Amino acid sequence: MLLLSVLTKKAALIGLGIIAFFSFLAIAAPVLTPFSNAYSPTAWYASYPYSVPSWATFMPWYSNYSHTVYIPSYQEATFKQISLNSWRPALTSNSVLLSLNESFGPSHIQTQQLALTLINTGPGSLQISSSGNANVTLSHSFYYKGIPQGIYVQLAVFENVPPSSLVEFEAYLVNPLNQSFWLLDAGTSPTSNSSAAFQQLQSGTWTLVSASTLSPSTIPWSYNFPFTKFFLVPKMLTHQAFSKAGVYKIVFIIHITTKQQLKVYVSDLRLVLLGQAYGVLGTDVNGASVWSQFVYGTRTSLLIGLVASILIITIGLFVGLFAGYFGGVIDLSLIAINDILLVIPFLPLLITLGALVYVLHVNLSRTLLIILLITLLSWPGTARVVRSQTLSLKNKSYVKAAQGFGASSIHIILHHILPELSGIIFAQLAIDVPAVIAVESGLDFLGLGITSYPTWGNMIGLASSLFSAQNGFLWWWILPPGVALTVLGIAFYVFGEAVRQGLSIKRA
Amino acid sequence: MSAYRYILLRILERMAVLFIVVVINFVIFQVLPTLAKINVAALYLPKSTLGFNNYQYTQELQNLNRIFGLDQPLWVRFVKYVVAMYTFNFGVDYTATPVIQEIKQHFWPTFVVVVPSLIISTIMAINWGMYSAARKGKASDHISSLTFQFTYNIPSFWVAVVIWVIFAGILKWFPLSLSSALLTKGGNAIHGFEYYTRFLWASVLPILTLSLLSFGARALLMRNNSVEILDSDFVLHAKIRGLRDKLIIRRHVLRNAVLPVVTRVGIDVAFLLSGVVFIEYAFNFNGLGSMLVTAAESYDIPLLEGDFFVISFMAVMVFLAMDLIYPLIDPRVRYE
Numbered sequence: 112m113l114l115l116s117v118l119t120k121k122a123a124l125i126g127l128g129i130i131a132f133f134s135f136l137a138i139a140a141p142v143l144t145p146f147s148n149a150y151s152p153t154a155w156y157a158s159y160p161y162s163v164p165s166w167a168t169f170m171p172w173y174s175n176y177s178h179t180v181y182i183p184s185y186q187e188a189t190f191k192q193i194s195l196n197s198w199r200p201a202l203t204s205n206s207v208l209l210s211l212n213e214s215f216g217p218s219h220i221q222t223q224q225l226a227l228t229l230i231n232t233g234p235g236s237l238q239i240s241s242s243g244n245a246n247v248t249l250s251h252s253f254y255y256k257g258i259p260q261g262i263y264v265q266l267a268v269f270e271n272v273p274p275s276s277l278v279e280f281e282a283y284l285v286n287p288l289n290q291s292f293w294l295l296d297a298g299t300s301p302t303s304n305s306s307a308a309f310q311q312l313q314s315g316t317w318t319l320v321s322a323s324t325l326s327p328s329t330i331p332w333s334y335n336f337p338f339t340k341f342f343l344v345p346k347m348l349t350h351q352a353f354s355k356a357g358v359y360k361i362v363f364i365i366h367i368t369t370k371q372q373l374k375v376y377v378s379d380l381r382l383v384l385l386g387q388a389y390g391v392l393g394t395d396v397n398g399a400s401v402w403s404q405f406v407y408g409t410r411t412s413l414l415i416g417l418v419a420s421i422l423i424i425t426i427g428l429f430v431g432l433f434a435g436y437f438g439g440v441i442d443l444s445l446i447a448i449n450d451i452l453l454v455i456p457f458l459p460l461l462i463t464l465g466a467l468v469y470v471l472h473v474n475l476s477r478t479l480l481i482i483l484l485i486t487l488l489s490w491p492g493t494a495r496v497v498r499s500q501t502l503s504l505k506n507k508s509y510v511k512a513a514q515g516f517g518a519s520s521i522h523i524i525l526h527h528i529l530p531e532l533s534g535i536i537f538a539q540l541a542i543d544v545p546a547v548i549a550v551e552s553g554l555d556f557l558g559l560g561i562t563s564y565p566t567w568g569n570m571i572g573l574a575s576s577l578f579s580a581q582n583g584f585l586w587w588w589i590l591p592p593g594v595a596l597t598v599l600g601i602a603f604y605v606f607g608e609a610v611r612q613g614l615s616i617k618r619a
Numbered sequence: 620m621s622a623y624r625y626i627l628l629r630i631l632e633r634m635a636v637l638f639i640v641v642v643i644n645f646v647i648f649q650v651l652p653t654l655a656k657i658n659v660a661a662l663y664l665p666k667s668t669l670g671f672n673n674y675q676y677t678q679e680l681q682n683l684n685r686i687f688g689l690d691q692p693l694w695v696r697f698v699k700y701v702v703a704m705y706t707f708n709f710g711v712d713y714t715a716t717p718v719i720q721e722i723k724q725h726f727w728p729t730f731v732v733v734v735p736s737l738i739i740s741t742i743m744a745i746n747w748g749m750y751s752a753a754r755k756g757k758a759s760d761h762i763s764s765l766t767f768q769f770t771y772n773i774p775s776f777w778v779a780v781v782i783w784v785i786f787a788g789i790l791k792w793f794p795l796s797l798s799s800a801l802l803t804k805g806g807n808a809i810h811g812f813e814y815y816t817r818f819l820w821a822s823v824l825p826i827l828t829l830s831l832l833s834f835g836a837r838a839l840l841m842r843n844n845s846v847e848i849l850d851s852d853f854v855l856h857a858k859i860r861g862l863r864d865k866l867i868i869r870r871h872v873l874r875n876a877v878l879p880v881v882t883r884v885g886i887d888v889a890f891l892l893s894g895v896v897f898i899e900y901a902f903n904f905n906g907l908g909s910m911l912v913t914a915a916e917s918y919d920i921p922l923l924e925g926d927f928f929v930i931s932f933m934a935v936m937v938f939l940a941m942d943l944i945y946p947l948i949d950p951r952v953r954y955e
Contacts, residue, residue: 593777
């Protein structure tokens with residue numbers, strides 16, 4: 112009934128809609144982003160550090176920013192179904208046979224410095240079986256505009272080749288001017304054609320070979336220059352290769368030299384052009400997705416807000432009911448506690464308690480500790496609201512009548528007072544959740560809260576600490592969590608107001 | 620005579636509150652560690668930062684126990700603790716500096732931020748609330764009310780960070796931190812008149828931000844009070860007498876409406892002293908608030924203890940100041 116009267120109000124509906132939107136973000140987080148913890152190194156370098164959101168390139172001052180591109184797009188990294196559509200194969204000999212092996216794929220590959228999503232250690236690979244010399248070419252064409260900040264290329268290989276045979280893998284980038292750039296060189300053993308950046312494959316296991324402008328020595332093209340000039344390679348390679356907008360081609364060539372029957376499995380072919388614009392909300396200092404931080408921050412905030420609020424309201428309801436109904440020492444102490452908490456600044460007390468609990472070697476996770484401390488300091492406020500409401504209900508004539516008929520206290524509390532309190536509890540929930548979220552974010556901002564995974568407070572704290580003249584205003588990193596905190600706070604406020612108004616109408 | 624009685628009573632009342640604050644400090648810093656079976660002296664003597672061997676460490680602990688009586692029964696410790704707190708004797712922190720000296724150093728930045736913001740936010744609240752009430756129901760009233768609620772719901776640390784980045788970082792109108800403002804380009808300390816002007820220059824943003832973020836609740840209170848009083852009979856009577864609106868507001872409404880707002884100042888101080896932690900941290904304004912964060916980060920218990928006590932002490936003192944100002948505004952308060 113109360114809910115219905117609330118839902119007819121426009122402001123309350125908007126508030127509820129906003130809350131529902133953030134709840135959706137929190138619940139759907141694993142679907143919305145592949146990175147569950149942007150602070151773990153496996154989530155770094157999803158794009159170049161400090162990339163702006165990809166939609167920001169519509170703004171004139173970002174219009175020349177290059178986009179981060181994953182080739183092929185994320186889902187097709189392993190050979191699961193029809194990746195051959197994406198990788199146009201070309202064969203030079205009839206002795207070679209290409210097929211998809213959907214059950215045998217990369218496993219146990221250690222992640223390197225780049226993002227976890229690059230490596231899809233699921234089942235599925237391209238099976239190449241050959242009985243004679245052959246060249247297999249896999250290529251993919253794509254349009255690109257602008258100059259990326261870095262290039263990354265990888266493939267995963269499983270080979271168990273006899274010593275007399277040779278398998279060599281090469282990757283080239285071909286630009287619209289038909290210049291080709293040798294990006295990757297790997298094989299079972301080096302030949303006279305191999306470059307200085309040759310990477311040896313391990314026999315009998317899945318090996319991930321990768322080359323990246325972040326470490327120029329892995330790229331064969333770098334060896335056109337003396338080793339002392341390698342620091343120039345990232346810039347020179349990207350500027351020479353991407354001098355013109357147009358259709359580019361990434362080519363993987365597999366040279367097979369054999370006289371016997373052999374099988375090679377290839378998977379996780381990937382080219383990443385690390386641009387300056389990426390994803391929904393760009394990247395942070397480590398190149399990790401800010402969108403993933405925002406989404407998982409929403410999850411953390413709402414979860415902590417909800418759990419702490421439920422605790423606060425449960426304790427507050429019990430104490431408030433008892434104090435209001437029976438009075439006495441509990442009532443007096445409740446009032447005293449409230450008066451004292453009114454004087455002592457909340458945040459300093461919270462900080463002090465948090466530091467002390469740590470010193471006392473209490474074995475609790477940081478998240479749980481924060482929830483408990485906030486609850487400890489917040490329940491008296493809720494208890495007081497419940498108390499005053501109980502006090503006024505207790506003096507209502509129908510309660511007096513029930514008492515006169517000899518109803519027990521428990522009966523009166525359960526049947527006459529508690530149902531009447533449900534509205535105020537609902538309204539209190541709308542006050543407590545945003546308050547808890549704000550306090551928790553504040554602690555994170557100060558670096559005294561959760562530190563191991565991203566939250567809204569951590570985002571603001573880290574982004575502001577990294578401000579420098581060179582970085583400028585990291586708006587895509589600083590603004591979203593603050594806006595979210597504000598909008599969510601107002602949504603809860605509006606909703607709570609509507610509930611309170613609904614209550615007074617009902618009572619009148 | 621009765622005026623003195625009122626003042627004395629108020630002071631006693633607030634001293635009692637301060638005593639409870641001391642008791643809370645005692646529970647946090649002495650009783651809890653004892654319950655957790657940790658030697659209290661060890662909290663004040665971090666093993667890691669001092670190059671003692673085990674024997675020396677035990678000696679030092681015993682030394683501390685002897686000086687501060689930490690091994691004595693709880694009630695003896697309590698008496699000693701109360702005396703120590705009331706005399707601001709907080710011992711030395713982990714860097715072997717007396718805590719009181721650190722507090723003295725960091726007190727003025729906090730004071731310079733909190734007191735002016737308290738005054739500015741009150742003035743803003745009274746004027747804006749009054750303005751809003753006088754235009755009740757009009758668009759400007761709705762916008763004002765929304766603004767009041769907005770300032771209350773917006774996360775203060777985020778606003779502070781954004782203001783800091785824009786005005787200090789990008790536009791460079793204000794210094795990036797207090798310490799950088801107080802140094803010359805060559806890195807030397809500034810003395811004399813310029814020191815004070817630069818101090819004020821650095822405190823402009825923190826003061827304005829804190830005022831903006833804390834005036835909302837009182838402004839809303841002021842508006843609602845004023846609306847109620849504007850509807851009252853004596854205002855109607857004044858209107859019938861043909862008094863100008865401005866005069867009615869100044870003479871009849873303002874004084875009545877402002878009383879609850881002044882009472883509310885006391886409550887807002889606690890709120891303000893929470894906010895000042897964020898503000899100081901965001902603006903790199905090294906006051907008691909940011910010192911509290913540093914102390915908590917390095918688990919410097921003596922510093923934390925002294926700092927927390929002084930912040931609570933400030934809150935109690937402002938409450939007391941409000942008690943003493945109140946009879947000046949409301950002559951109906953009888954000195955009894």
